[in-house]
Amino acid sequence: MNPKKAVMSGNEAIARGFYEAGGKVAASYPGSPTVELLDNIRQYEEIYSEFSTNEKVALEVAIGASMGGVRAITSMKHVGVNIAMDPLMTFTQSHINGGFLLVTGDDPGMASSQNEQDNRIIGKFANMGILDPSDSQESKDFTKLALKLSEKYNLPMMLRITSRLCHSRSIVEFEEREEVESQKFKEDTAKFCMLPPHTFQLQYTMKERIEKLSKWADESNINKLEHKNSDCLIITSGLAYQNLMELGLELSVLKLGMVYPLPIEKIRELSSNYNRIIVIEEMMPFIENELKIAGIECEGKKYFKFTGELNIEVIEKGLKDAGLITERKIVDPKPEDTTQRGPLFCSGCPHRPVFDILKKSKVTVIGDIGCYSMGLLYPFEVLKTNISMGASLGMIKGMRMAMDRIGDDRPLAGVIGDGTFFHSGLAGFANLRYQLKGDENITMLILDNGTTAMTGGQPTASSKHMDGAGQDISIDEMLKAMGYDDVQRIDQFDYKNAKEVINNAINKQGLSIVITSRPCALKFKIKEPHFYVDPKVCISCRTCIKTNCPPLRMKKYEGIEKLKSSIDPTQCVGCSICAQVCPVNAIKRNELNKTMKNIP
Incomplete structure (x- = not known):
């Protein structure tokens, strides 16, 4: 069988x-x-x-x-x-x-x-x-x-x-x-x-x-020799081996399954049968260096790049540069003539109103790792640093200490997600309170969307109250137990109130924490009537467009010369942020009933 x-x-x-x-x-x-x-x-x-x-x-x-x-x-x-x-x-x-x-x-x-x-x-x-x-x-x-x-x-x-x-x-x-x-x-x-x-x-x-x-x-047979009638031995491993095989060349190949420790004695014995040894490996010259340490002459990164993937085209070019083939058969693909599009927050993403508010506040924002890292990209361009998970907390403190000592009194804000809060933020928050006088202007925003969103929506330790998973640990209570007094939780889809709370925290001396509470739009679907734009009322100010929501774009309406805002009803989830930022009330719900709690 x-x-x-x-x-x-x-x-x-x-x-x-x-x-x-x-x-x-x-x-x-x-x-x-x-x-x-x-x-x-x-x-x-x-x-x-x-x-x-x-x-x-x-x-x-x-x-x-x-x-x-x-x-x-x-x-x-x-x-x-x-x-x-x-x-x-x-x-x-x-x-x-x-x-x-x-x-x-x-x-x-x-x-x-x-x-x-x-x-x-x-x-x-x-x-x-x-x-x-x-x-x-x-x-x-x-x-x-x-x-x-x-x-x-x-x-x-x-x-x-x-x-x-x-x-x-x-x-x-x-x-x-x-x-x-x-x-x-x-x-x-x-x-x-x-x-x-x-x-x-x-x-x-x-x-x-x-x-x-x-x-x-x-x-063992984990490292396999494929001998051909050639005076050069190629040593490779991993996916680079598969890409090399696609070329169908008459070259002897030692495919390594174990890359550390190497079968040094076997390679040393093989090396006497070949005039050259060339290593094909992605990223660092790890195998190449191990062989050279053992006194085995070889080449590698001299012909193959040290960064990025070694696809078929790259390997073929490297082999030609090494003199192992005389001509290339694969033509390098030409970049397609397409419109460049950057990544966007999803329709209804709860991070969008937060970054719209931060951008308008013109505050310097210390970033962190998560979906919200896209806040450093166009059109928001809000985040000014992006290093590693949880780094925003230590960095905002260090930057505040430096700025205060040189007379730079600009306010600082930082962002961190709920997944990152539990990943590496707890120690950072504990340290953030350490040795402060109390009047340092620092505002931290915790974007609690109930999931580790960027990697597929795995539950966080605070997400049980949203979907029954996780441990249901209250971020608010943990921070208060650490001794933080100024902790507020807001609904960022109530744009006017969220803007007021965030701006008040930014402009106030001392350490403030604002926790946003709307869940991930992919993990927890918003089901609301979509919005539409009345082109006769729209003044083409693009305020709604700047919220970076995928359903929004400028378009030409019949009988109207100027481009006006529009909303794709198949993408709109009814979060209402565009309607709340519109200065002339040109954006309206498609239905009269309003079922979403706390949304105007």
Whole structure:
């Protein structure tokens, strides 16, 4: 009987692999490109899974599960590993009990990220074995293999997967779930308590197990040689291998499945059979540098770019530059002649009125990471900084301290979402009160939309009151318990009152917090009669257009020479912001009944 097959994304395949491997605990924090991994694990009842409050906590949940004796997985985007580095760098010294796998979603080309760090470097830094799959089948297979290697060599493993592989699809063969015998936790301070003198010996333990894993890599078939009649050996891994194969060239290729530790002795032996070794890898010259450290001559980034994805065109060009092919067969695609369109907030997005108010206030706004990061783009262009999750809190304090000391008394405002509040904002808010005199002009806006919206609407710790999920932790009460007195919650769809509250907070000395309360328009649908524009009343001032709502645009009406505002009724959700900002009441509901609470 043929095994069941399905077309799966890399994320789906890893989830399936963890299930088949007998995995029991999975924890993650949502971040592209790895969000769908945990979303898919959640379908398997045998596995406990959670979206933790941040990556550090997710890692610690998985560490506890591993020490507790079961196979555990934690997944996060590449910058999420930065948040988890503190426990990671100590945990990799310790012993494990159940297989442990960290999945990192690297993002060549920064399709959805603020940087392009290469987490293979972190994996080596942390003394972890690193597997690098090239398609969905290998994503599933390497997940299972990583957990076995973790237990065999007593070390945490890393599965490094890139954005393209997370989301691209290929055929995967299913196997039955393997129930693995659990190893109950046995108290042993030398194995699990990372303090001297235990850690002195564990430095040697880390070194020895990486050496053993390297020997395994030399002898295993995870690294495959495809020999052709050529005097050059191409060494590659991951999706770059698949793109290279698309060219159909007669070149010898060593495809690496494990990129750390490398099968150094095998490569050293192979190198004597070739005149040249060329490494094709995305982002940093990680494999290239490892080979050079081992005294193996090679080239790589001399011909292939260090940033962005290595697609077929880029690889072919690099091979021509290296003199391995004489002509290019693939023509570089020409950019299509299309209108450039920036990202927009969704129809009915509760962030839109907030940024419209902030823009009109002309206050300097410190940004943070989330959907609201788009507030730095046209037409709002409100946010003046954008660094990392939770950074707005420390940065606004530091900037206030600096400005006060040089006589710059301009008010400062900052924004942070509810998901980011629980991710990394609590410590920032605690610190924000520390050593203040009380008259510093700082306004923080918490955009509480009840979800981690940018990554697909996962619940936050405050969202139970909206959809029954989450932990229903009150942000208002937490802040008041910290000692904040000036905390107000507003309905930003009541535009006039929201504008008054926000502007009063900005213009008042001291530390003020304003929490907005409308939920995400995608997660919690607004169902209201749509609005329309009366072109005879409209004065073409474009005030409504500047709210950046997708249904709004200027158009030509029959019999009217001047362009007037219009609303696409198929996109309008009836949030009413455009009607509230219109200075001449030209925007009206399509129906007389008004069912939305607290909306004019």
